[in-house]
Amino acid sequence: MDLQPNPLSAMELIASEPARIVQGRKAVCDGGRGPLGHPKIFINLDKPGPHACGYCSGIQFEQAVHHGHEH
Numbered sequence: 001m002d003l004q005p006n007p008l009s010a011m012e013l014i015a016s017e018p019a020r021i022v023q024g025r026k027a028v029c030d031g032g033r034g035p036l037g038h039p040k041i042f043i044n045l046d047k048p049g050p051h052a053c054g055y056c057s058g059i060q061f062e063q064a065v066h067h068g069h070e071h
């Protein structure tokens, strides 16, 4: 029973990489890591905060926050 995944190390992995700030409401991710790549997907960023790619553990995207309102 020494092969159980350690949830703490997974959290550290995610925290080790800052969220990628995206201009716009969608992020595009295709892995971008050679053998770890995956089909291109779009990630909806409408909700505030970081959004993790469903394929990539440790990669998160966050919509750039614009202060003030532009009309």
Ligand SMILES: [Zn+2]
Pocket (backbone or CB within 6 Å): 029, 030, 031, 038, 053, 054, 055, 056, 059
């Ligand atoms: Zn990805």
